[in-house]
Amino acid sequence: MDDLSLYLQDIIQNSITAKSSVIECIISEDQNIMITIIDNGIGMAQEELKKAITPFYTTRTTRKVGLGLPMIQMLAEQTEGHFEIQSKKNEGTKLMITLKHHHIDMPPIGNLGEMVYMISIHQDVEEFIFTYEFKQKQYQFVLSEIKEVLGPTIGQYSMMKAIIDMVNKEIENIRGV
Amino acid sequence: MKSLEELKKLRDESLKKMTMRYVKDGFRIQVGMGTCGIASGARPILATFLEEVEKNDLGNVSVTQVGCMGECAYEPMAELIDEQGQSFVYCNLTEATAREVILRHVMNHEPISKLLLTTKKG
Numbered sequence: 593m594d595d596l597s598l599y600l601q602d603i604i605q606n607s608i609t610a611k612s613s614v615i616e617c618i619i620s621e622d623q624n625i626m627i628t629i630i631d632n633g634i635g636m637a638q639e640e641l642k643k644a645i646t647p648f649y650t651t652r653t654t655r656k657v658g659l660g661l662p663m664i665q666m667l668a669e670q671t672e673g674h675f676e677i678q679s680k681k682n683e684g685t686k687l688m689i690t691l692k693h694h695h696i697d698m699p700p701i702g703n704l705g706e707m708v709y710m711i712s713i714h715q716d717v718e719e720f721i722f723t724y725e726f727k728q729k730q731y732q733f734v735l736s737e738i739k740e741v742l743g744p745t746i747g748q749y750s751m752m753k754a755i756i757d758m759v760n761k762e763i764e765n766i767r768g769v
Numbered sequence: 770m771k772s773l774e775e776l777k778k779l780r781d782e783s784l785k786k787m788t789m790r791y792v793k794d795g796f797r798i799q800v801g802m803g804t805c806g807i808a809s810g811a812r813p814i815l816a817t818f819l820e821e822v823e824k825n826d827l828g829n830v831s832v833t834q835v836g837c838m839g840e841c842a843y844e845p846m847a848e849l850i851d852e853q854g855q856s857f858v859y860c861n862l863t864e865a866t867a868r869e870v871i872l873r874h875v876m877n878h879e880p881i882s883k884l885l886l887t888t889k890k891g
Contacts, residue, residue, distance in 0.1 A: 593808050602804050609836050659804045706812055710802065715833055747831060749819035 595702025596691075599667060600627065602660045603687065604711050604720075607631035610685065613718045615711070619704075620725040621767070624673065625691045632684040641679050664689060671695040705759035708733055709752055722759075729766040733759055795829030796875050797850040803837025809844040817864045818847070821871035830875055843886055849874060858886040 593599050600617065607615045610633025620626040636644060645661050661677070664687075668675035671692040679685040691698055708722050712735050720735040738746065738755070745751050800806070800815040811834070818832045829852075838846050843860035849870065850856050857880055859870055866884055873879045 598807050598812075601802070602807050605802060605804075605807075605836055663804070710812060710815065710834055713833055714835070747819070747833065749816070749823035752816065752819055 593663065593699070595700045596625075597702030597704050597707040599664050599699075600629075600704075601707045601710055603629055603664055604707075605714075606660055607633055607685070608711075608714050608716055610634050611716075612684065614721070615717065615719070616721045616723070618723040618725065621693070622727070623693060625693050625698075625701075627687070627689040627691070629687040629689075630684065631686075635681045635683050635685050636679040637681045641677065644677065644679075667691065667697075667699070670697040703756065703760065704763060705756035708759050709755045712738065712755070713747055713752075724763050724766065726766045726768075731759075731762040731766050733762075795831065795852060796827075798830065798832045798870075799835045799848045799850070800832070801836070801838035801844060801846045801848075802834040803841075803844075805841035805844045806838070806846065811845040813864055814845045814847065814862050814867050817867040818871065821868055825871065825876060827871070827875060830871075840886060846886065859884045860886040 593602070604615060604617060607629065610631060612631035612633035614632050616628075616630045618626075618628040618630075620628075645665055665675040667673075668689050668691060672695060673692050674688070674690040676688045677685065678688075704722075704724070708720075711717060711720050717735065720733075722733040724731045742751060746755075798818050800811050800818065802811050802815075815832060815834055821827075822830045822832060835848075838844075838848065838858070840846060840858075840860065845862045846858060846860045847862060847867070847870070848856055848858050851874075857874070859866070859881070861884070862870075866881075869881060870884070873881055
């Protein structure tokens with residue numbers, strides 16, 4: 593994967609597959625980048641959780657590998673960061689990832705606006721809350737609020753461009769770029 | 770009282786009917802966004818579909834993303850479900866071929882066999 597936004601989209605797709613009605617993604621940028629992904633999906637029992645970070649384990653029937661979690665764990669290790677996953681059956685899953693921002697192996701952040709949009713148009717996503725924190729400032733995207741305003745037009749090209757642009761500009765604003 | 774399994778079956782049947790009812794109204798394009806789809810460039814493919822739909826004012830086409838489609842080697846992939854509910858899985862898509870799918874299949878009702886997964890798999 594070329595950038596962090598692609599890794600994150602991939603991981604959040606897992607929450608959708610886990611039938612989550614609410615998915616939250618918090619990115620907190622400082623010396624490090626701390627990412628927290630919380631969902632209220634079907635979760636995993638302890639035995640499943642142990643296997644979840646091995647590349648050849650998946651609960652899917654469409655293919656035999658599950659690379660998403662091992663890949664982001666590898667990224668955390670490469671950048672001398674930290675990876676932790678907590679899960680409870682029928683309650684949900686929480687992922688905490690820390691990446692060293694200025695590490696040579698840190699990929700570019702990528703297009704977070706595009707990531708937010710791609711998650712938002714999945715038909716099974718009821719609520720997606722994306723938060724970006726930089727120092728004392730914070731930007732929050734709440735899908736239900738956006739959907740209330742846009743209704744079905746959220747799936748149109750011009751709306752896609754507008755949402756991506758809005759999210760990226762808000763992030764740039766709080767980062768002072 | 771119905772068993773949980775029976776209830777699940779009923780739920781799945783209802784979901785199927787709902788999907789069929791939905792696709793009868795028009796075309797539905799589902800872009801695969803599992804790990805393999807995302808890594809092979811599914812995002813610009815979805816954007817291209819949306820752009821062509823809007824550019825050509827196609828009110829009967831909905832574009833969405835789905836998870837893994839199960840054929841990683843053929844990503845980026847998209848499933849097109851036509852007005853009759855028939856499914857066509859397009860594979861190895863590029864922005865150019867995604868445009869072609871809209872122009873030829875959706876607008877002119879000509880499926881492009883050279884891009885279809887079943888043809889690729891022989």
